[in-house]
Amino acid sequence: xxxxxxVVVFLAIRxxxxxxxxxxxxxxxxxxxxxxxxxxxxxxxxxxxxxxxDQEAKLHGGGMHAKVSCETCHGPLAKHTDDPTANVPRxxxxxxxxxxxxxxxxxxxxxxxxxxxxxxxQGTLCNRCHQPHNPQL
Amino acid sequence: MIPGVxxxxxxxxxxxxxxxxxxxxxxxTGLVAGAFILASLERVFKVxxxxxxxxxxxxxxxxxxxxxxxxxxxxxxxxxxxxxxYLTPHRSSAMAMFGFVxxxxxxxxxxxxxxxxxxxxxxxxxxxxxGWQRLVYKLLTLGSENVSPEARRIDDKVSYVVTVIGIPxxxxxxxxxxxxxxxIKANPWWSSPLMPIVFLFSAMVSGIAAVLALYMAFMxxxxxxxxxxxxxxxxxxxxxxxxxxxxxxxxxxVQRTYEADESFRTLDFMVHTRLWGSxxxxxxxxxxxxxxxLLAANQLWKFSELRRKAMYLTASLLTMMGIFAMRWNxxxxxQLFSKSFLGYTTYKVGFAAREGLLSAIGLMALPFIIxxxxxxxLPPWAEGKPSENVVG
Amino acid sequence: xxLSRRDIFKIGGKLLLxxxxxxxxxxxxxxxxxxxxxxxxxxxxxxxxDIDKCIGCGSCVRACAQENQVPAGFFxxxxxRYQVEEGKQPLVDSPNGAMDGFPPSKRTDxxxxxxxxxxxxxxxxxxxxxxxxxxxxxxxxxxxxxxxTYCLGxxxxxxxxxxxxxxxxxxxxxxxxxxxxxxxxxxxxxxxCCENCPTGARQLVDFKNPKDAVHEFLRNNKxxxxxxxxxxxxxxxxxxxxxxxR
Numbered sequence: 001x002x003x004x005x006x007v008v009v010f011l012a013i014r015x016x017x018x019x020x021x022x023x024x025x026x027x028x029x030x031x032x033x034x035x036x037x038x039x040x041x042x043x044x045x046x047x048x049x050x051x052x053x054d055q056e057a058k059l060h061g062g063g064m065h066a067k068v069s070c071e072t073c074h075g076p077l078a079k080h081t082d083d084p085t086a087n088v089p090r091x092x093x094x095x096x097x098x099x100x101x102x103x104x105x106x107x108x109x110x111x112x113x114x115x116x117x118x119x120x121x122q123g124t125l126c127n128r129c130h131q132p133h134n135p136q137l
Numbered sequence: 138m139i140p141g142v143x144x145x146x147x148x149x150x151x152x153x154x155x156x157x158x159x160x161x162x163x164x165x166t167g168l169v170a171g172a173f174i175l176a177s178l179e180r181v182f183k184v185x186x187x188x189x190x191x192x193x194x195x196x197x198x199x200x201x202x203x204x205x206x207x208x209x210x211x212x213x214x215x216x217x218x219x220x221x222x223y224l225t226p227h228r229s230s231a232m233a234m235f236g237f238v239x240x241x242x243x244x245x246x247x248x249x250x251x252x253x254x255x256x257x258x259x260x261x262x263x264x265x266x267x268g269w270q271r272l273v274y275k276l277l278t279l280g281s282e283n284v285s286p287e288a289r290r291i292d293d294k295v296s297y298v299v300t301v302i303g304i305p306x307x308x309x310x311x312x313x314x315x316x317x318x319x320x321i322k323a324n325p326w327w328s329s330p331l332m333p334i335v336f337l338f339s340a341m342v343s344g345i346a347a348v349l350a351l352y353m354a355f356m357x358x359x360x361x362x363x364x365x366x367x368x369x370x371x372x373x374x375x376x377x378x379x380x381x382x383x384x385x386x387x388x389x390x391v392q393r394t395y396e397a398d399e400s401f402r403t404l405d406f407m408v409h410t411r412l413w414g415s416x417x418x419x420x421x422x423x424x425x426x427x428x429x430x431l432l433a434a435n436q437l438w439k440f441s442e443l444r445r446k447a448m449y450l451t452a453s454l455l456t457m458m459g460i461f462a463m464r465w466n467x468x469x470x471x472q473l474f475s476k477s478f479l480g481y482t483t484y485k486v487g488f489a490a491r492e493g494l495l496s497a498i499g500l501m502a503l504p505f506i507i508x509x510x511x512x513x514x515l516p517p518w519a520e521g522k523p524s525e526n527v528v529g
Numbered sequence: 530x531x532l533s534r535r536d537i538f539k540i541g542g543k544l545l546l547x548x549x550x551x552x553x554x555x556x557x558x559x560x561x562x563x564x565x566x567x568x569x570x571x572x573x574x575x576x577x578x579d580i581d582k583c584i585g586c587g588s589c590v591r592a593c594a595q596e597n598q599v600p601a602g603f604f605x606x607x608x609x610r611y612q613v614e615e616g617k618q619p620l621v622d623s624p625n626g627a628m629d630g631f632p633p634s635k636r637t638d639x640x641x642x643x644x645x646x647x648x649x650x651x652x653x654x655x656x657x658x659x660x661x662x663x664x665x666x667x668x669x670x671x672x673x674x675x676x677x678t679y680c681l682g683x684x685x686x687x688x689x690x691x692x693x694x695x696x697x698x699x700x701x702x703x704x705x706x707x708x709x710x711x712x713x714x715x716x717x718x719x720x721x722c723c724e725n726c727p728t729g730a731r732q733l734v735d736f737k738n739p740k741d742a743v744h745e746f747l748r749n750n751k752x753x754x755x756x757x758x759x760x761x762x763x764x765x766x767x768x769x770x771x772x773x774x775r
Contacts, residue, residue: 028666032676039712100630107641145621147693214682214702233661323691477775
């Protein structure tokens with residue numbers, strides 16, 4: 001009798017507490033898909049930048065950095081595309097930025113442009129000689 | 138360089154996920170299963186010699202079973218959601234299915250068996266006590282006050298059936314915990330078909346040892362004479378079970394060393410360095426070989442009563458420590474090495490943290506406190522007649 | 530007023546004319562058609578990684594951390610550097626997951642390369658199998674996700690993952706992992722890591738799209754998944770993965 005009562009109470013609780021539609025696509029709460037999809041975006045994607053910055057785009061598109069996305073160097077800019085004047089992005093930290101990719105390293109692929117930065121420029125910032133959007137000298 | 142890390146580990150592996158409290162959990166459920174098997178020795182296998190500890194074993198099992206979910210609750214990131222395991226259990230998950238095994242064992246096996254065993258006494262106590270104690274006993278009768286010989290015979294029959302069902306249930310209870318570890322293919326220290334069996338036998342060993350130690354402790358405190366026949370029999374069964382348990386663990390070790398698969402080198406190094414103290418010294422030498430020697434000696438030679446009591450007590454305490462070390466080595470050991478097999482991390486136990494030493498000590502002390510309360514509430518022995526159970 | 534049948538026809542006809550004129554105007558003026566809703570059944574996501582293109586810059590790690598607010602000290606993606614010497618165990622490192630790239634390799638005489646790692650979005654995921662409540666799951670479009678309102682924080686899935694890609698979020702106290710930027714890919718964008726990889730070593734792929742580059746990639750290259758013997762159904766394929774990689 002006690003057991004039966006317990007089962008009834010359990011089923012009642014279950015009917016109330018379990019999220020509805022649980023199990024619709026699989027053993028999970030389908031609402032999770034919407035919640036996860038609705039998260040905010042930080043990186044706008046380089047196609048967004050091209051819509052306004054066509055001068056830089058032209059320079060960039062013709063050079064060695066053509067395949068490098070704008071935000072790889074300039075950071076996440078979805079906030080900037082939402083409101084360009086309110087969220088002006090900061091210029092990248094050149095001292096650390098360029099060396100992360102281009103510092104010579106045995107593990108990097110052979111065909112990739114890499115230099116021993118100290119020997120190459122003795123501490124001068126890279127953008128003194130190289131135009132970052134189209135870096136070929 | 139990350140402190141505590143040697144070699145290369147995957148970046149997310151630095152912190153251990155399952156700590157001291159998760160070590161405690163299989164230890165406690167193991168004690169439950171072991172204590173119950175000892176009780177069933179008398180009821181199903183008719184080993185009359187251990188009758189004096191029958192009721193104590195049941196109460197011990199209950200005390201530990203009640204505490205068992207607590208370390209898990211402290212460990213969960215969101216303990217308030219733990220009911221989800223019963224509401225939407227994922228049938229492919231061993232952990233989810235274990236929730237039901239636990240519930241089944243608690244309700245249908247343990248509580249029912251204890252109630253049936255004590256029913257006559259509860260009725261008698263309901264009639265002879267006064268005040269709030271009377272109320273408690275009246276509630277415990279669950280409305281059934283018939284204690285005629287006919288009713289008692291039915292009680293015995295049902296109790297027999299419950300115990301028969303209870304033995305495989307106890308096996309399932311702790312075998313499942315072994316399966317929770319043994320089914321993880323990602324972890325070679327855990328992944329093994331032997332794991333449920335090793336867990337089960339080590340559980341039986343720790344449970345029998347616990348009841349043996351508690352029996353001696355209670356008889357001392359209550360100033361009642363120890364039934365040496367009972368003690369000798371329990372020690373004998375402890376010895377047999379321990380031999381099987383040790384053989385299984387030895388088999389696992391030999392097989393691993395012989396096959397020497399991809400994971401062997403990193404695991405071997407781990408045992409020789411980070412797990413040396415807890416596995417080789419504590420678990421194997423002090424926690425297994427020494428008690429086995431003490432128990433084996435008693436099978437080969439006859440010692441005086443005083444000597445036997447000292448040896449049994451030492452053996453059971455060392456055993457309980459050794460089985461705890463085994464749980465530690467399985468759970469913690471499984472997380473000290475990287476799944477890249479190229480490095481190791483370290484486990485630092487917090488002190489006053491949620492999953493720290495203080496919590497662990499408290500949780501281990503709690504079942505002993507509960508068992509004292511239960512012994513007071515449902516006396517296992519008649520005063521002055523320790524070899525007989527109280528008759529209504 | 531009494532409407533005769535004739536009147537009804539007259540009014541009805543005028544209304545019809547006006548309506549069709551309005552509709553035509555709408556089309557001429559170029560009202561945008563409603564955006565195509567994302568249909569899960571049309572996609573089966575994965576990733577392809579070209580080891581020989583990875584330069585270990587760590588842009589992917591930084592991008593992921595920014596896009597997904599990954600807590601410090603934990604990683605949804607990371608890069609490992611391997612330095613392989615003949616007959617010895619490989620020397621592997623991943624300083625802070627390569628968040629700031631790598632310090633220069635000390636040995637220049639060894640075979641060395643970078644391996645980006647992330648959740649392999651397994652089709653037969655062992656982590657999903659062990660979740661006791663259904664908080665982690667494979668979505669209908671092939672992404673393994675965590676429902677953080679449902680997760681208990683038991684960490685069974687963290688133990689079950691052979692790749693070490695899961696962790697317990699220190700503040701939320703639920704399990705977290707790479708979501709393949711589900712919030713981006715369902716809107717037609719690519720993942721943050723692929724967007725920011727300067728060499729195109731990482732590429733998001735959709736196996737259900739017949740025009741996707743993945744089909745040619747898999748047919749024309751020697752590819753492997755990590756720990757294939759675990760039979761997890763991993764959907765991240767590596768081109769030219771060396772045997773030393775763990």
